[in-house]
């Protein structure tokens with residue numbers, strides 16, 4: 170599969186019987202990429218969205234992951250964040266803190282949350298500034314094909330409308346090419362004010378996984394599977410599954426993309 174800038178990805182679909190198996194499959198995948206990145210670069214840079222994927226990541230606090238993962242090497246970012254106080258019920262940071270960050274020995278200085286005391290516009294530009302410093306020191310790797318950050322892993326959820334991060338269908342933010350982080354004040358999903366990585370940053374990551382469960386997502390997932398069918402034979406099994414059942418009633422799984 171090739172992106173518009175010629176980047177090549179290898180991907181697969183991982184389908185599970187239930188959300189508990191999905192959580193185990195997801196944390197195995199995260200632990201594997203963490204180990205590989207620490208071996209190759211000495212760091213692991215991971216960017217998270219909000220939503221249900223964070224609760225699945227809670228399994229990382231259990232054995233064996235709590236002991237085997239090299240938590241001191243983790244650097245955690247947010248692919249998108251709602252511009253609300255860190256203790257607000259809508260905060261993606263709050264969710265990640267409760268489920269994971271407060272339970273494993275990640276260094277507080279390696280947790281890059283947004284500044285929630287400024288406007289969405291300022292928060293986005295400050296976050297991009299922080300990223301630029303970390304790319305200079307290579308704490309976050311840099312893409313060989315553009316100057317974008319190349320996160321070791323970006324984890325996304327997907328809404329029933331097909332949105333990922335805080336990039337919503339038909340929104341002008343989808344067309345941004347030069348910004349790394351942007352802001353919106355009109356999110357169709359509340360709360361309205363958010364910051365988000367742009368598509369060039371998401372598409373530059375070494376690994377991306379989209380984690381999706383539930384009946385509400387079935388139509389959007391079918392569109393993704395059909396898109397893959399047109400472009401790649403790598404995911405033939407998932408495609409057959411998608412075709413034989415035409416539209417699955419529900420969906421429980423994630424798909425991965427690895428930059429070659």
Ligand SMILES: O=C(O)[C@H](O)[C@@H](O)[C@H](O)[C@H](O)COP(=O)(O)O
Nearest residue numbers: 218219220221326327328333334
């Ligand atoms: O801030 C947000 O709204 C999220 O980052 C968003 O992109 C989320 O990941 C999807 O809406 C899926 O959420 P669920 O998995 O909870 O449906």
